[in-house]
Amino acid sequence: MTDYNDSPKGYLRLKIPKLSAHISSQEFSHIDSFCSDRLNGILRIGAVTKSYTCFTQGDLLMKEGKITNVLSREGTRVLIPGASLKGAIRTYAEFLSNSCAGSGTASCSDRLCIVCSMFGTLGKLGRVQFDDVLVNERSLKTTVVSGPSQWKGKATLPNTGKIYSHTLSETGQKTSNYEVIEPGSSFQFEVTVKGLTKKEFGLLLVAMGVSRKRFAIKLGRGKNIGFGSVTLRPENFLKISAVSETSISGEQLTNFINECANVYLQSITGDNDIVTNLDKIIDDSKKVLQLEE
Ligand SMILES: [Zn+2]
Secondary structure, three states, rough: OOOOOOOOOEEEOOOOOOOOOOOOEEOOOOHHHHHHOOEEEEEEEEEEOOEEEOOOOEEEEEEOEEEEEEOEEOOEEEEEEEHHHHHHHHHHHOOOOOOOOOHHHHHHEEEEEEHHEEEOOOOOOOEEEEEEOEEEEEHEEEEEEOOOOOOOOOOOOOOOOOEEOOOOOOOOOOOEEEEOOOOOOOEEEEEEEEOOOOOHHHHHHHHHOOOOOOOOOOOOOOOOHHHOOEEEEEEEEEOOOOOOOEEHHHHHHHHHHHHHHHHHHHHHOOOHHHHHHHHHHHHHHHHHHHOOO
């Protein structure tokens, strides 16, 4: 196994890239988002779980005599929280761009870094929106597994410099039960983008691991004990302009994704920290992607 000089705690150590420049003004308004060089629309993503994946939010039930953290439900539908998807993808974006992650979001007040500009910060809504998803229970396989009771479940922690690995995992006393989605389950979610430049949309795609620099991401809780390996694939982009809506899919979508991702990837070629982080993330997820073929 590749040695990144990591502890066996279930994560990869990555450098937090330097904040290079604040790119966007707080004053960016919704009207600006319909300028002809901005992208607006809804990106539909298909997700496939490659390990147990856990989105529990504190709902508890007694199952087989044990207190169990269960998935949140609405009727017979399982809730996948948009905030969890957004937090996970934001973390990748922070390691793959010159954001304020190393200096704390406090630095992003008058002018925003690329990540705060896209994902939002205190007092400023983002321009990338992840809605909650309700998945019909019958289309998901769920089961109950045991895990350590204290999980470092938070996806977005400033200044941490670590990302959870697909292969390394922490062990601990398995004292609690968790309801999880089984590997091989699929669900879809939508990302609404407002007024993104091609470069920003490119960062979003690279951070989701769906560009030519493909990787699997880690989602949800229990990422430190081997849970939450998920692969994503874009299925459709409904491009919305002031005058029309265009549905982009298939080969056309692949070309569009490559075009935007390349704008972003070209912009970071000279940044050794980001290029190294991307290589490490790709290398770490290789085994997960092999399961796909
Ligand atoms: Zn920022």
